[in-house]
Structure formats: structure tokens, C-alpha cells
Amino acid sequence: MTYQLPATIASAHRRSQSFGLRANLRPDFDPLSLSALSALVEQNRMLYSHAVPAMETLYQQIANTHNSVLLTDARGVILHSLGDADFLEKANRVALTPGVNWSEESKGTNAIGTALAEQAPTTVHADQHYLTANHFLTCSAAPIVDHHGAVIGVLDVSGDRRSFHKHTMALVRMSALMIENHLFAATFENAITLHFHTRPEFIGTLMEGIASFTPDGRFLAANRNGLFQLGLSTPALQAHSFSSLFGMPVSKLYDHERSAAPGLLDLCMHNGVRVYVRAELRLKHGARRLDDAPTLPSPTVPKQPERANLQALNTGDARLAQAIAKVDRVLGQGVPILITGETGTGKEWLAQAIHRDSPRARGPFVALNCAAIPEALIESELFGYEEGAFTGARRKGAPGRIMQAHGGTLFLDEIGDMPLALQARLLRVLEERKVVPLGGAKPLAVDVELVCATNHDLRRRIADGLFREDLYYRLNGLVLKLPPLRERSDLDALVGKMLDGAHRQRRVADAVLHLFRRHAWPGNLRQLATLLRTASLMAGDEDEIGLHHLPDDFLDDLDASPLKPRPAAAPDTKLDDLELSAILRTLNAHGGNVSAAARALGVSRNTIYRKLSRTSQQSPAGRTPHP
Known part of the structure; x- marks a missing residue:
């Protein structure tokens, strides 16, 4: 059977041919002179020193494993190498040494160049x-990028092909x-630098996000994990501030x-x-670090329903009630549960409730969002790592989420986004009930109840490989599908429940509830909770959330997006009248000043103009608002 090269390697081979290279080409033994290499290292001083x-x-x-560690510049010229003496001797035979260019143009397909x-x-x-001369090698390389996202070098581990280990690339x-x-x-240097993560124990590790701002709060840059957690590209972030x-x-x-x-700030x-x-101020007058800060409470802000049991989630929707009844029948029976549904429909809330009502309620509930962690880190997050398993690792290593969930419940959210290679390792853990941490060799017994969730059609994902x-x-084992918020019949009860989580009791105006019933809620429960939080902050000391x-942006989205099917009767007309009445009253109160009215209403001037224009067009009498 003919061996088929992976797509990336096949493309690299085609590029190598286009460069005019021959597979039997002898290695290039013409490295830079010592003075030229010294000058190149000096040009890359920041990269080299760190x-x-x-x-x-x-x-x-990796010592004593017939490997070497190499650093190159952005062109692929080796700046520095460390390795076992026996392997370095072999590496010298193919010019895998400082001062030699290992780009694809020079050496064809190889980990550094590719x-x-x-x-x-x-x-x-x-x-x-x-090149045939390099067939004795196995090499794993990762680009190093600067704060602009530009590749400035490559870190590589090269060794004897017989020393290949699947963990090398992760390291x-x-x-x-x-x-x-x-x-x-x-x-x-003259900046505010933030170190942030959803879990405080990962601040100060390679898993943290980092973002820097000018002293007045303008965005400067973010590292890879910072960009990932913020969910925006560098160009998009340029328009933002702290x-x-x-x-x-x-x-x-x-x-x-x-x-x-x-100390640590708790921010949204x-x-x-x-x-x-954790904030660090490196200002011209001297650096100051902000470590381990107290949480900033927000007493008027509604909280998402956390740590509720199953019945507490049952707020009147028939489909959700049916799902909860199914769960009740399998709790504690060792049946894995798969929760499906759109993003934001409350899959983690349900998973937490399942744990609290299960015989494992006194054990830990450990969640991992497979789509929210960069692929490079998800392996160590899930399986953990031994002491010294990689640069920046904790001195005593760290247990992965699987081991943290021992005796309790492991919730894997967005399981459909887990990389294929890790899917195989997870399956092995589930079947053998043992986990091997990254960099370790001894399997550790683990006992977890598994709950997974996804917004993907997993059968389609299977068909797509x-x-x-x-x-x-x-x-x-048991598949549950959560309905989207736009299809739920318990919206009013949900709003009340979310507001009950706040320290200040509030109610929601009827006109606002009418809007909520019309909205398509693409973000589902998460969007509703965020909206109520923002509206509560805007309401301040008022007891009612009004239009x-x-x-x-919510009002704009309501006008622009497809709405839920509207009732056939006149509630919408009544709602339009309520909106217009609120606008006219506010315009009257501010002497017809649209800007002042917009500020008072918390909307844009364009929103007011649009509402007035639309109402005028719909009215046969062409109602004219008070100036």
C-alpha cells in the first residue's frame, strides 16, 4: 500500500521541489562566521535573552533522550542549540548547528522551515x-510571535527518529x-499590564491572558491567550480601551x-x-503591582442562577420539565449525560444542577470548556502535568481537570470542539478509568461521573471526520436537548428569577417584558443575564427597569433582526404607543432637545429619530411629536 503524506507535509514537499532542491542534496556546511553569528544574535537580543x-x-x-533544543531567527537561521553530546555529533553531520539556515528554501521540508x-x-x-540526509531526524517546531503577531523565531526539538514521543510537540x-x-x-514599560484568566490559580502561568494599555487606558497589545479570551483580533481591539x-x-x-x-480584581x-x-502599573515614575485584590461587589446587579438544583431550574417550560424528569430517573446510575442545544441555553447550569442532585454532590464539580482554551493548552488542562513537564510549569506539577473531578462530576462543555488526538486519549481514560499526566509515565486511577454538552450536531461532525x-x-447514554430562549414559555419567570439573585429587589416594566417576548435572543440565557445586569446598572436606585x-444595541437589534412570531392582536401597537409616549414625555421635559432626551433615555439620537419617523409613517394623521 502506498504511504500518503499528511497534507501539510505534501504541500511542503511541493514547495521544496519548486525551489529546485533535489532529495539527494548533500547537507550545506557553510554556516555563518562567528562574527556574523554574533551580530545576528545581537540583532535578536530580546528573543535570545528570553x-x-x-x-x-x-x-x-528531554536530557539523555538523543535530542537537542534549537532557537532560530525569523528566517530560520539557528541562533543557539542545546543537546546531548551523542546527538549533537550526528546533528553536525547534517549542519543542524548555529549559523546555518534551515528554511525550506535551504533544507526543504523540515520542522523549522515548514x-x-x-x-x-x-x-x-x-x-x-x-532531504534523504535528514531522514534519521524527528523534529517538532513552534513559531514564536511578538506582540504584533509577527513571527520572530522558531523553537525546535530535534532528535533521533527512534526517540520520537507524542508529548514532545506539546512541550x-x-x-x-x-x-x-x-x-x-x-x-x-510605560503602561498598564493586565494578567487575567477565568481561574485565579492560572494567573502567572503560561495559560494567562496578558493585555497592555496606555496610562490613560487605550489598548496597546495582547498576547495570544489574551486575544483568545477577549475574542477579538488585534485590529478590532485597537478601537477599544480598558x-x-x-x-x-x-x-x-x-x-x-x-x-x-x-489584589485580584473580579471583572466582567x-x-x-x-x-x-492582576494589574501591574509600569509608569515612568516607577512600577507598581496590584496583587490578590478583593472582589468588587456590584450590589444592584442580577446574578446568573448558580448552584441551583434541578427543580429550581424548572420555571414552567414543558420541554425543560420533561428533560429534568428524564435526568431524575438516571441520577447515580453511572449513565453519561450529553446535553445539546444552542450556545447560551443553560447547559452548564443544568450540569451543575445534575451534580447537586446526584449522590456525588459532596464531591467536586469541575468544568472545562473545550472551545474556550487554545489547542496548545487543552491537553495539560484536561490531563494535568508532572513537575517540570514544560517551561513555566509549576514546581510540583498540576492535576488536570479529570483528576480534580475525582469523586465528583466532570463537565466537558463544547465537547464537539475537542481536538481529535485528545478525543482518543479521553476515550481511553473513560474506558480504563486511569489518566496519565503530561510528562508522566504512571497511570493514576480516577473516578468521575461524566456530563458533556455541545451546540454541534455530533453525527455531522463524525461524518466530516x-x-x-x-x-x-x-x-x-442520555441525550437532552435544551430549548432556545425564544421558544421557552417561561420567559417572565426566568427574568424574575435572575433579578431575585440581586441584592436589590426590582421589577421589570410591562413594556420591557413585551420587548423581551418579541426578541429572538440569539445569545439565549447568557444574553438575557447580561442585558439584565446592564439594565440594572443603568437603573441605579430606581425600583423598576424601564425602556x-x-x-x-438591544433596541437596534430588536428593530433589525427577525422577531419571534408576534401575537395577532394589538399588543405590538400598544408597545409602540408606550415607546412613543416615553420619548415624547422625555422630549417635553428637555424642551425638545433630542440629544438631552437621548441621554436621559439611554438611547442614541438615531434611535429617537427612527422611532418618531416610523410612527409618523404608520399614522394616517402623521402624528407630530412635541418639539
Whole structure:
């Protein structure tokens, strides 16, 4: 049977041929002179100085395994290498040494050159190398990027093909991320730098997001994990500030810095995700760090229903009640549960309720969102790692989410987004009830109840080759489908329940509830909770949330997006009248000043003009508002 090269390697081979290279080409033994290499290292001083300590730590993990650790510049020229003496001797035979260019143009398909060409982590094993002379090698390389996202170098582990280990690429990628984090932290001197993560224990590790801002709060840059958690590209973030991204004026950050014992901040990002933040102020007058800050309470803000049991989630919708009844019949029976439904329909809330009503309620509930963690980190998050398994690892290692859930419930959200390679490892853990941490060799026994969730059609993912069929049948003991919010019959009860979670009791105006019933709610429960939080902040000391407390974008979306089927009677007409009445009263109160009225209502001037124009067009009499 003919061996078929992976697509990435096949493309690299085609490029190698286009460069005019021959597979039997002899290795290039013409490295840079010592003076030229020294000059090149000096040109890459920042990269070199932050990479070498990481390389030394990485080498300690692979010592005596016939491997070497290499660092190159952005063109693929090797700047530095560390390795076992016996392997370095073999590496010298193929010019795998400092001062030599290992781009694809020079050496054909190889991990360094192909990682640069693809701008992605790459493993090239044995005869996947284009040059026959390099077939004895197995190499794993990851690009290193600067704060602009530009590739500035490559970190590589190369060794004897017989020493290939599946964990090598994970170690290389994690070490490259740590180098990037160190470079990022050293780049911005006169700036506010935030270190953030949804879990406080991961602040200060390579899993944290990092973002820097000018002293007045304008966005400067973010590292890879920062971009991932913020959910925006660097160009999109250029229009943002600290306050627009983290919902807190920069002045309050400075106030917090002046407190006697500043520590981790608990903030809500623009996308509704709550994160813990450690802030570091490196200003011209001197650096100040904000460590381990107290939570900033928001007494008037409604909270999402957390740690509720199953019956507490049953607020009157028939489909949800049916799903809860099914769960009741299998609790404690070892049946895996798969929850499906659109994003934001409350899959994690249901998973938490299942845990609280199960015989494992006294054990831990551990959640992992497979779509919210970069692929380079999800393996260590799920399976954990041993001491010194990669650069930046904790001194005593760390248990993964699976081991953290021992004796309790493991909730894997967005399971459909788990990388294929990890799906195979997860299946093995579920079947053997044992887990092997990254960098470890001894299997550890584990006892967990499994609940998974996805917004994907897993059967379609299987057909597309993105999800393992054997894992699918291992997960779907009981399948529950949560209805989207627009189809639920208990909207009013949900609103009341979310508001009950706040310290201040509020009610919602009838006109607002009418709007809620018309809305399509593409973000489902998560969108509703965020909207109520914002409206509660706008309401301040008022006891009722009115139309003028709703965010402008919600009203705009309501007009622009497809709505739920409307009742045949006149409630919509009544609602339009209520809106117009509120606008006219506010215009009267401000002497016809549209800008002042818009500010009072919390909407844009365009919204007021549009409402007045539409009402005028619909009215035969062409109603004219009071100026």
C-alpha cells in the first residue's frame, strides 16, 4: 500500500521541489562566521535573552533522550542549540548547528522551515523530511510571535527518529508560549499590564491572558491567550480601551492601586465572561503591582442562577420539565449525560444542577470548556502535568481537570470542539478509568461521573471526520436537548428569577417584558443575564427597569433582526404607543432637545429619530411629536 503524506507535509514537499532542491542534496556546511553569528544574535537580543532560559529548562526535561533544543531567527537561521553530546555529533553531520539556515528554501521540508512557511506548529518525522540526509531526524517546531503577531523565531526539538514521543510537540508549544509571555511582559514599560484568566490559580502561568494599555487606558497589545479570551483580533481591539473591554473606568483601577492591600480584581469582560485580573502599573515614575485584590461587589446587579438544583431550574417550560424528569430517573446510575442545544441555553447550569442532585454532590464539580482554551493548552488542562513537564510549569506539577473531578462530576462543555488526538486519549481514560499526566509515565486511577454538552450536531461532525464515532457512543447514554430562549414559555419567570439573585429587589416594566417576548435572543440565557445586569446598572436606585434603561444595541437589534412570531392582536401597537409616549414625555421635559432626551433615555439620537419617523409613517394623521 502506498504511504500518503499528511497534507501539510505534501504541500511542503511541493514547495521544496519548486525551489529546485533535489532529495539527494548533500547537507550545506557553510554556516555563518562567528562574527556574523554574533551580530545576528545581537540583532535578536530580546528573543535570545528570553528564549535561552526557557531552552535550558526544556532541555532538562528531554536530557539523555538523543535530542537537542534549537532557537532560530525569523528566517530560520539557528541562533543557539542545546543537546546531548551523542546527538549533537550526528546533528553536525547534517549542519543542524548555529549559523546555518534551515528554511525550506535551504533544507526543504523540515520542522523549522515548514513551521515558518505555515506559521504554525509542525512535526516532521523521519522520511517526511525532503532531504534523504535528514531522514534519521524527528523534529517538532513552534513559531514564536511578538506582540504584533509577527513571527520572530522558531523553537525546535530535534532528535533521533527512534526517540520520537507524542508529548514532545506539546512541550515545545508550551515553551514557545512562555517565551512569548516573557517577551510581552518586557515590551511595555510605560503602561498598564493586565494578567487575567477565568481561574485565579492560572494567573502567572503560561495559560494567562496578558493585555497592555496606555496610562490613560487605550489598548496597546495582547498576547495570544489574551486575544483568545477577549475574542477579538488585534485590529478590532485597537478601537477599544480598558473600560470598554473590562467594564471598569481606568480611574477606578488607579483608586484600587492606592488601597492598602490591592489584589485580584473580579471583572466582567465585554463578552460577558468573568475573569480574575492582576494589574501591574509600569509608569515612568516607577512600577507598581496590584496583587490578590478583593472582589468588587456590584450590589444592584442580577446574578446568573448558580448552584441551583434541578427543580429550581424548572420555571414552567414543558420541554425543560420533561428533560429534568428524564435526568431524575438516571441520577447515580453511572449513565453519561450529553446535553445539546444552542450556545447560551443553560447547559452548564443544568450540569451543575445534575451534580447537586446526584449522590456525588459532596464531591467536586469541575468544568472545562473545550472551545474556550487554545489547542496548545487543552491537553495539560484536561490531563494535568508532572513537575517540570514544560517551561513555566509549576514546581510540583498540576492535576488536570479529570483528576480534580475525582469523586465528583466532570463537565466537558463544547465537547464537539475537542481536538481529535485528545478525543482518543479521553476515550481511553473513560474506558480504563486511569489518566496519565503530561510528562508522566504512571497511570493514576480516577473516578468521575461524566456530563458533556455541545451546540454541534455530533453525527455531522463524525461524518466530516471531526469527531470519533466510538467516543460519541461512549458519551450519549442520555441525550437532552435544551430549548432556545425564544421558544421557552417561561420567559417572565426566568427574568424574575435572575433579578431575585440581586441584592436589590426590582421589577421589570410591562413594556420591557413585551420587548423581551418579541426578541429572538440569539445569545439565549447568557444574553438575557447580561442585558439584565446592564439594565440594572443603568437603573441605579430606581425600583423598576424601564425602556430607557435598556442598552441601545438591544433596541437596534430588536428593530433589525427577525422577531419571534408576534401575537395577532394589538399588543405590538400598544408597545409602540408606550415607546412613543416615553420619548415624547422625555422630549417635553428637555424642551425638545433630542440629544438631552437621548441621554436621559439611554438611547442614541438615531434611535429617537427612527422611532418618531416610523410612527409618523404608520399614522394616517402623521402624528407630530412635541418639539
